[in-house]
Amino acid sequence: MILSLACLLGVFGLAACSGGDSDTDDEIATMKGDKITVGDFYDKAKTDQNSQQIVLDMIISQVFMEKYGDEVSDDEVNQQIKDTFGDEDTLEQQLEASQMSRGELEETYKQSLALQEGLKDHVDLTDEDLKEAWDSYHPQVEAQLIAVNSEDDANDVKEQVDEDDADFGEIAQENSIAPSKDDDGKVNFDSTTPAEEVPDEVKEEAWGMDDGEITDPIAVESEYGSGYYILKMNKNQDKGDDMDEYKDEIQDVATDNKINDQEFTTKVIGEELQDANVKIKDEAFSDILTQFTDAAEGNQEGSNSTADSATEESTEATEAEDSSNE
Known part of the structure; x- marks a missing residue:
């Protein structure tokens, strides 16, 4: 980068x-x-x-x-x-x-x-946005993580951690390439933790684990690199049914969902470009803003259409009332 x-x-x-x-x-x-x-x-x-x-x-x-x-x-x-x-x-x-x-x-x-x-x-969250964020959210868990480069290394580590009286933390210090190795592999993460810190495949496996359970090697291929991970769950927790308990976290998730939505970001950028009165002076670049300005103008047209519709409904209601009075 x-x-x-x-x-x-x-x-x-x-x-x-x-x-x-x-x-x-x-x-x-x-x-x-x-x-x-x-x-x-x-x-x-x-x-x-x-x-x-x-x-x-x-x-x-x-x-x-x-x-x-x-x-x-x-x-x-x-x-x-x-x-x-x-x-x-x-x-x-x-x-x-x-x-x-x-x-x-x-x-x-x-x-x-x-x-x-x-x-x-520009984010204005709706109840639907918050509900979607709540459905995808999992609260923070406490675990230990070992990361290695090869499948052979992962299988070897798995054998070690499955032995009786095995110390997962010591094995993490000796074998893991993750930054957490110096702290016995300890990691705390929730569903919002970036994939470069804890891969999505590892997080998805973690949500269904019981305390004390250890995963088989998890293969990960991503833009952040490939590798194999073994996770020990120390303290998992269910989020329950009370969304208010995680109000701040849910708002953050919902906001991030909006910001990561291409349609939303395109429209917002278009509105800001219009507000800044950006003018292209070189013909070679005449079309570079089109996708953004079109999105912004489309949103304005939609708002105007909604307003016009509301006006028409109000007018029709008034006319109907007048007719009834007559």
Whole structure:
């Protein structure tokens, strides 16, 4: 991910050359009888699909940063970076490999968080949204987790933990590659825990387990990597029937569900672009906002249609009442 961010920043710089202090006639390369200028590059690059996406991302980022950037704290940015890269040594290695500065990385994360703040600002939860979140929610459990790279290692660990008087924590310390290995493999998680911390396959297995039960090796293939997991459930709990007991958690789940809904985010981004009065000046990028503005305008038309329908119903009711009085 960080390499991709560095590439984006590099392209941003090249694109800026077309309208900043640099001249579009500045030469990128020369050859016998010809040359390639910054202007040549821009004219060629701007029609590329990747360039179109980059400009769209820049517009959205700047719109949301202008309106919601002040709502994002430095602590939130640093916490996001820590959650992604872990220790400082790993982060520094990645920054060096990508030739990206800490400041550039922080700015990128701040833009992402500003977008999230903007989306949350538009969330208006219904009873149906809360009910859907409640149905999918499982409260926090206490467990121990061993993660290994291969099936052979997983089978070997499984044999060890099934032995009489086996100490799951010691086996986790000796074999696990998970960050929790230093704490006897102990993990606390609920249904909202990110998949990079506890894979979804592991969570789904956990909800039906009894206290003291140990799973067979669970194979996981995801964007975060492949591996095998063995879970020991220490304390499971049923959520019961009282949703109010988990009111804050359910609202968070319902909000996340909204933010992760593509139709919702497209409409919200479109509304914010319209509110910011974004105008495309280069014909090459004339269509990049269409999906968002169409979604926003469609929502407005739907609202107008509802209002018109209500007006018509009110008018019909009035006419009917007048007729009855006559």
